[in-house]
Amino acid sequence: MSSQDVLIHSDDPCHPANLICTLCKQFFHNNWCTGTGGGISIKDPNTNYYYLAPSGVQKEKMTPEDLFVMDAQTLEYLRSPKLYKPSACTPLFLACYQKKDAGAIIHTHSQNAVICSLVFGDEFRIANIEQIKAIPSGKVDPVTKKPMALSFFDTLKIPIIENMAHEDELIDDLHKTFKDYPDTCAVIVRRHGIFVWGPTIDKAKIFNEAIDYLMELAIKMYQMGIPPDCGIGEEKKHLKMASP
Amino acid sequence: MSSQDVLIHSDDPCHPANLICTLCKQFFHNNWCTGTGGGISIKDPNTNYYYLAPSGVQKEKMTPEDLFVMDAQTLEYLRSPKLYKPSACTPLFLACYQKKDAGAIIHTHSQNAVICSLVFGDEFRIANIEQIKAIPSGKVDPVTKKPMALSFFDTLKIPIIENMAHEDELIDDLHKTFKDYPDTCAVIVRRHGIFVWGPTIDKAKIFNEAIDYLMELAIKMYQMGIPPDCGIGEEKKHLKMASP
Amino acid sequence: MSSQDVLIHSDDPCHPANLICTLCKQFFHNNWCTGTGGGISIKDPNTNYYYLAPSGVQKEKMTPEDLFVMDAQTLEYLRSPKLYKPSACTPLFLACYQKKDAGAIIHTHSQNAVICSLVFGDEFRIANIEQIKAIPSGKVDPVTKKPMALSFFDTLKIPIIENMAHEDELIDDLHKTFKDYPDTCAVIVRRHGIFVWGPTIDKAKIFNEAIDYLMELAIKMYQMGIPPDCGIGEEKKHLKMASP
Amino acid sequence: MSSQDVLIHSDDPCHPANLICTLCKQFFHNNWCTGTGGGISIKDPNTNYYYLAPSGVQKEKMTPEDLFVMDAQTLEYLRSPKLYKPSACTPLFLACYQKKDAGAIIHTHSQNAVICSLVFGDEFRIANIEQIKAIPSGKVDPVTKKPMALSFFDTLKIPIIENMAHEDELIDDLHKTFKDYPDTCAVIVRRHGIFVWGPTIDKAKIFNEAIDYLMELAIKMYQMGIPPDCGIGEEKKHLKMASP
Known part of the structure; x- marks a missing residue:
């Protein structure tokens, strides 16, 4: 060999x-x-x-x-x-390694990411869903010193950047999101897909699955008239059709 | 070993x-x-x-x-x-073992459960669907002494409780549903998922599959304008669009 | 043994x-x-x-x-x-063997069948779709003496009967459809599912797959405003939203 | 042997x-x-x-x-x-081999193709989606002499022809699309499915997957009110419901 x-x-x-x-x-x-x-x-x-x-x-x-x-x-x-x-993603992967201390990066063309990028503006938002608790908050537990996850009552926010002709041209906007969203573990690229990273491949995979689940759910909520980041108990007044 | x-x-x-x-x-x-x-x-x-x-x-x-x-x-x-x-579900599982004589408990983050919890109020309801016959009624056959299933003409009702920051905080509401719905084999947790139990894991799995099928169907009915618990023959007058 | x-x-x-x-x-x-x-x-x-x-x-x-x-x-x-x-389906299966000369019968709780039974009246209808050609017409080729399939321009019609508390109670309505639809290879049971038969299990499986494909397609057409049995070229005038 | x-x-x-x-x-x-x-x-x-x-x-x-x-x-x-x-597709496959120098042809009854054929007129169109870059443009790179793919900013156009009673009757319309769309690697047949070809089976498979992904996405965009070939940044003004 x-x-x-x-x-x-x-x-x-x-x-x-x-x-x-x-x-x-x-x-x-x-x-x-x-x-x-x-x-x-x-x-x-x-x-x-x-x-x-x-x-x-x-x-x-x-x-x-x-x-x-x-x-x-x-x-x-x-x-x-x-x-x-x-x-062509290599420069983007390197940026995640170097600036975010990533241990692994996942890039998909998930249709849920593409649809969310068409419906949302500069930021994907969803709140008050149990699955949000799988996503890191960027904060550290003052006692255990371990990374803390988002809580059920938090709003998950993922930045959305514009797509370019070539993937390496995304690098400037990617660096900008690192500054504007220092705690994010993901960036959606409009009409393209999503990049998700984590300290290990296991974590990156879990984050990616949880985010895709949440994007899928957000699209279903949107289609029924419910803003995905609306308050608990506010759903019914947004429903396009009366609650059964 | x-x-x-x-x-x-x-x-x-x-x-x-x-x-x-x-x-x-x-x-x-x-x-x-x-x-x-x-x-x-x-x-x-x-x-x-x-x-x-x-x-x-x-x-x-x-x-x-x-x-x-x-x-x-x-x-x-x-x-x-x-x-x-x-x-974190362990206290909830123990409650099902101790109060409901469960042999197994299944907890999922099924999107069908989450969507139903957004559309329905305090109770998921569906009626007059064959698959309902897979769910126990809580009654016992007076002759065979065996547990009886719901009939095709029954309405399946599953309580929906509010989610909390931590799963162990659900315990009080779970106990309340045990009292208010003594025959239920499942509880939906709003914006979270579902808990389903049965006397054996085989039964719990069957109940969970049948309930997920019914929640999926209820969402489709709702989206077409049909109340999932409407009477047989009432569907057509609820349809958002004319029958073809 | x-x-x-x-x-x-x-x-x-x-x-x-x-x-x-x-x-x-x-x-x-x-x-x-x-x-x-x-x-x-x-x-x-x-x-x-x-x-x-x-x-x-x-x-x-x-x-x-x-x-x-x-x-x-x-x-x-x-x-x-x-x-x-x-x-409990056994009497229905026997009826298909005895009256329709079936070699195999498939019974499913397909959600496509249940949804079609909610949207359609006494008959599921779809026309002018290539997949229809997988379904037998009941006619025999005068030259080859082989069974002929429906043509692309035909309308597939499948009778829909009402569900009963117990499956054996469906037997009278099943026999009635054998008379009213002598060429059908399937019966939809409202709010329940579908029965499909054929001269062999291979044929029954192919018919069941093709019918499920057509029911799935009919639901999508209905949701966009297109009657599933509308004429070729008539689709656009039925679309709920303008053609892109 | x-x-x-x-x-x-x-x-x-x-x-x-x-x-x-x-x-x-x-x-x-x-x-x-x-x-x-x-x-x-x-x-x-x-x-x-x-x-x-x-x-x-x-x-x-x-x-x-x-x-x-x-x-x-x-x-x-x-x-x-x-x-x-x-x-019955054999004459169509031969035409692709002989006129398009294909190395392989894939024919499916994809429901995405059938639905697109019902919604679109004579041409399927989608623009400004990353996945478009998997489809060949028909142009050759002047330097490397290799085939060039569509760019992110291009519009993918796939001709749609009418279905006939028998597949061999599609041959004239297929030849016509070869003339009218000399660069296409696919033809949609209305109410039937799609034919996709490429210089190798690997390429044909990739083209077919990417086109099916794009047809699926186009249907979702259409259902939300967004023309699949609309300009970047134009999505929001087409949305049936307000952006969340």
Whole structure:
């Protein structure tokens, strides 16, 4: 085995090279990355190498051989697959690693994200739903020093930025959201999809699932006339049709 | 194998420790417990031990090693996984075991439950649908002494309680529904999800599936203008658009 | 192996005892027979024995051991599982075998069937859709003597009967539809589901899939304002919103 | 093994005979080819033989033995399965091979295609969505000489032709779209489904997935009042209900 291939071959299903492939397949069946859309990057917590899904590959058929591996210090590719180009998302993934201390980033073309970007203005908002408690608040518990989640009574706010012709052109707006929304773990790109990150791939996956659930729910609420961030007990007066 | 691990290791796919994992995976793919939401508890009919899914775990990846086991008499944990905390639902599960003689409890973040909780007031109601016959009526057949199901002409009523910041705060309202709805096998928590129980895990699973089917159908009926509990033959006069 | 068990044990995946289980599992994941709803019966073309799914079983977990086997001549059970009762649908299945020369019958609680039964009156109608060509017309090709399918320009009509408290009470209305719709291969039961039959289980499965596809499409058309049986080119004038 | 069977037996999962079966099964579970609808044809890049799915087969159960193989020069069948007839789509597939230099053609009964054909006139249009970038523009990069994809700011246009009683009657309209839309990789057939082709089966699959995603999105946009080809920033003024 070449020294490059050692980087991607492991019997451990939780090795980044294996996990990216498993999750891309799972996300494909969620309609999140059909037609080669979307992607995942994971930082190996042992080596600090970045593992990156390539551009243009069918996400449900991806294998570890298809992955790029990058050194986090030099930003040089330690391994490049012969058949593929690096994903155009790579600069965005690097920004999340460098500015948000991310351990993994998930990018999908979720239709829920695209629809929310058409309905909402500059910010997706939903409040008072149990699933919000899966999302980090950005605050730290003063006693345990652990990161605190949003509470049921909080409003989840996710910034929405405009899409550009090429993904690397999103970088300025991405950096701006890092400043304007220092606690967000996600950015919606209008008419495009969503980027979600977390300190580990497990966390990023949980955040992404919870946010997609909340976007799906927000669309259903909107279609029934209920503002997704309306107060508890206010739903009925917004309903387009009388409560049964 | 330690004495604690004996509790969770079995070759029998119907052993509670295995069944909780199998069903959590199945429910994950139903969008009922993504983002670590939801949970299941089963009472082992042989030992009367309670098996409980932990807090914060990805439900489709759960293994028997992740489970808590509790003694039904002392309410002490016979086994605690190192990595996880007990679910905040535990007091609610215990209430169902103790007050409703449950053999298993299923908790999901089903979007159908959340949407029904936004549209309905204090009670979910649906009538005159065949699937209602899967739900117990609370009555006992005077001849066979077996529990009787609802009939096609009955109205299924499920109480809806308000959500709180923490799940253990739901306990008072849960006890109140036990009094006000002595025959119910489920409680919807507004903007949160649903709890469903039964004398066995098989029954609880069937009740949960049937109720979710009925909530999904009720939402579709509501969206077309038909009150889900309207009389047979009354549908057409409620339709928003003329019958084709 | 007992003589009764010989009836249900076969290595052939197309043996009726195996095929009923495979299809029930597949239909469960289509949301057609959750909560123990629905069922399948197949006539073994070699023995003329009827294989019948039992009442109350979780359809995705069913095994050949759970099946009833009935002699087509004597209508006596050649095999009865210890744990289950015969399905209440059995008299309806027998009527399809005896009056329609069916080789298999599929019964589902498809929500598309229930919704169509709420929107349509006594007859489901859809016209001018390619998938209609999967449904038999009841006519025979004068040259090849083979059964002919509906054409693209035909209107598929499926009778809708009222539900009763118990499934065996549907028998009179079922017989009436056999007379009024001599060419139909399906009957919708209002607020309940659908029965579909065919000369073989393969045909019954294809008819059921095509009809469910057409009911799903009809609901979408209805929701956009288009009568599902409207003429080709008439769609646009029915649209609730202007064509984009 | 007979010389005919050599054509369809291979251990390579990417051999056309294996790939057609794998993809038909995958597409069946997408609701794209239930009830025997739809089909796939692949040209073997090594032999130039056409592999064709037969008529009337259950697409999720298809095996290599069910396939037709045709010589691209003589258009004679090198292999015909005993049980099946050639698909009525065969002349349409041949037209795509001969006039569009296709390497593979996918035909589905996608409900998204049928609904779009009911809502749109002679052309499906969607603009300014990231997923559009998966579709070829028909232009060639002047430097790299590689085919260029549509850009985010482009409008994807897919012609819609009228359905006929028999699929071979579509041939004239198909040829007309080849002239009127020289760059299209797909044709929607009203009230029927869609044909999508590409230089390889991998490309055809990616195009088909991306187009289905875009048709699904267009229907959702239309239902909310947003013209799928409206300008960026114009969405809000089209919304049926106010932005939340």
